[in-house]
Each structure stands twice: as C-alpha cells, then as structure tokens.
Amino acid sequence: xxxxxxxxxxxSLGLALAGCPATGDDDDAANDDDTVGNDDDAACAGILSVxxxxxxxxxxxxxxxxxWDAVPTGGALAVTDEAGxxxxxxxxxxxNGRTLIxxxxxxxxxxxxxxxxxxxxxxxDVAYDFTTGPYGDAVGTESDLIGRAFNLDLxxxxxxxxAGVGALLQGFLVDVYVIFNPTADSDLANGNMHIVGAVGELxxxxxxxxxxxxxxxxxxxxxxxVGTADDAPADWQNPDMELEADSLALSVQGVEAEIQDLxxxxxxxxxxxxxxxxxFAGKIDTRALVGLLDSxxxxxxxxxxxxxxxxxxxxxxxxxxxxLGVVAENVSGNYLDNIPxxxxxxxxxxxxxxATCGNGSYTLDGEDNGDIDPLLCPDWExxxxx
Numbered sequence: 004x005x006x007x008x009x010x011x012x013x014x015s016l017g018l019a020l021a022g023c024p025a026t027g028d029d030d031d032a033a034n035d036d037d038t039v040g041n042d043d044d045a046a047c048a049g050i051l052s053v054x055x056x057x058x059x060x061x062x063x064x065x066x067x068x069x070x071w072d073a074v075p076t077g078g079a080l081a082v083t084d085e086a087g088x089x090x091x092x093x094x095x096x097x098x099n100g101r102t103l104i105x106x107x108x109x110x111x112x113x114x115x116x117x118x119x120x121x122x123x124x125x126x127x128d129v130a131y132d133f134t135t136g137p138y139g140d141a142v143g144t145e146s147d148l149i150g151r152a153f154n155l156d157l158x159x160x161x162x163x164x165x166a167g168v169g170a171l172l173q174g175f176l177v178d179v180y181v182i183f184n185p186t187a188d189s190d191l192a193n194g195n196m197h198i199v200g201a202v203g204e205l206x207x208x209x210x211x212x213x214x215x216x217x218x219x220x221x222x223x224x225x226x227x228x229v230g231t232a233d234d235a236p237a238d239w240q241n242p243d244m245e246l247e248a249d250s251l252a253l254s255v256q257g258v259e260a261e262i263q264d265l266x267x268x269x270x271x272x273x274x275x276x277x278x279x280x281x282x283f284a285g286k287i288d289t290r291a292l293v294g295l296l297d298s299x300x301x302x303x304x305x306x307x308x309x310x311x312x313x314x315x316x317x318x319x320x321x322x323x324x325x326x327l328g329v330v331a332e333n334v335s336g337n338y339l340d341n342i343p344x345x346x347x348x349x350x351x352x353x354x355x356x357x358a359t360c361g362n363g364s365y366t367l368d369g370e371d372n373g374d375i376d377p378l379l380c381p382d383w384e385x386x387x388x389x
Contacts, residue, residue, distance in 0.1 A: 113139030281334030
C-alpha cells in the first residue's frame, strides 16, 4: 500500500521537476516573464503527504488533507463517492497555505470507497482512493450491548477546548481511566440506554475496575435509582450513543476532581469491538488541580489559562469563577473483554466494609480510624458490638 503511494509521490515530484523550470530567473530567454511582469520560473510545489493515504482501508472521519513542500498555485481538493458524485464539503488551508483540508458536510459513509483528486497549477492532477471501515453501520444485535464494558481513551483524544490549553488538560487526564457499560434497565428499541460507569486502573497492562471507588449511576438521576421519575437515560440511535450526566468524579494524579455537566458520545462498531468519533465534554473545577502546578492558590490554573491564551474561567454554579469548559473530540475506546458481564456495582457501604479499601474518604476527620460521616455515606451502619 505504501509502496504504491510512494511511487505515485515520486512520479508527482518527477513530473514537477521535469515540467517546471528551476527556481529563479536565468534572464536568458525571451518572453521569460508573464504579461504582468512576474517571473514565471517559480518551482512547482510537490506533494509531501496525504491523509488518508492511497488505498488505506478502515478509514473513519470526515476529512481529507494534502500537504505540499511549498505553497501550491491553484491548489484544490475534490472527493467523490463510488458513483462519481461529488461529496459536499468545504476546503480550508493550514501551514500558511501548504496544506489543504477538505471537510465533508457529514462523516464519510461506512464501507465505501472514495476517490480523491488533487490539482494545482503546472502539474497534472493526482488521484487516488481510500475505503472507509464499518463504523457507521448499525449494530446487528443491540442486546449484546448490555453488560459490555468499554473504556474512554482520553489520552489519544483531541482536546479542542479550552483553545490553546488542551494539551495542559490532557496532561492532567492522561492517566484517568473511565469505564462504562449499558445496563439491563435499557430500552434500546425505543432509544433509551441506561449506563453505569466506574473509575478504572491499570493492572498488569489491563484496564480494570477500581473497586475502591463507587460506581457511577450516570443515568439514574439525582436519587441514584433507575425506575424513578428523575431518570435521565442516554439517547441511543443505533449505532450512536449520547449521554448527559450531572457530574463525573475523578482521581487525577492522586487529586480528586469533578467534571460537571458531563457529555459523552460514541459511535459503536457493528460488532461492538469498540467505538470511535466520540465526544467528552463538561466543566472542570480547577481548584482541585492547582496542586499539580505546585501551588496552593485556587486561582493558579485560571490565571495560567488567562495569561497564556486569554480565556477566563467560568462560574462553577455558586458565583465563583473557577471552572473551565472542556471539550475533547475524536474520543475512542475498546471493549474490555477482561470485564465479562460488565461492572460490579460498588456503594460507599461496600467500600467502607471492604478491608482492602481505605475508608478515610468517608470519615469526619479523613482518617481510616475516624467516625463515618453520615453525609458522605448515609446508608452505612456501624456494626453492633458483641
């Protein structure tokens, strides 16, 4: 595959060198300049890379890009489907004009071959094909989703907001593992999906459930119980899921943090091996993270973001501006076959009563030997002494 494209690239560069004069004006030939007096000897730009590559398969997305070794004159991109019809979209440039990016109006249709035509002045057009994968085709047996655990791969996502500081937030979240699975309470035929989540951890290279953290009833509403009036099921439009939840509590490098107004979306593989094209969004209270900057100033992260990219923190809900809106795109994830049947439900009572878990997070003084705070775990009852 790469050899074919490399030959095409070499051919393109060869034609460019053979078909265009060398850079600079030798001033020896008559009619050396065009009618407006500009030197017409400028070297022809050559293709450096394309994305997707020639004959690439299993492609997912809505973009095609080409990069030249110089700014091309009259550069253009066109994409057509298997019937030869033009794909609707728009073209933008990057790298000061060296890169053109075609963005389709919608994600490229699954399991389809598309043709790309690259054109620019003083060179013959270059054309090639790529083929999309099955993402976008419907899940064959929807019920197979129930109890199937997936992870959110935030480390490879594109953090697009806050603009300019996505890499900083991604650095905070790179070791965060979020696991979720649809539950039997779902009514998939009517587009309703109930989801439970959990914080994960690494165990010998595998992502596993951290059973010393409570599971997260994402769609159960404020009372935490499915089947009541405040349920908020995720939207399921096969193969697409969109979940909105009040919050997600995370442990970030040993620091407790919370994502408010959470949004998670995903496009599942028809065989449920994973998902792509997801979104992870919400508001994060930056006060919990200032220690990661070796600071005790609650404004430390907000000040850093304001100074570097001019973005102000927003209201966290109590009139205090310490929150940043976070948006990650192109989120993907895999089916975790090491968690058969899905997550194990864990309550604060389960964790307090588990000798392998510290219960300091649920006590009045933060120590494992302290009294349990009834506000933190109202269902826990002290064992009766013999």
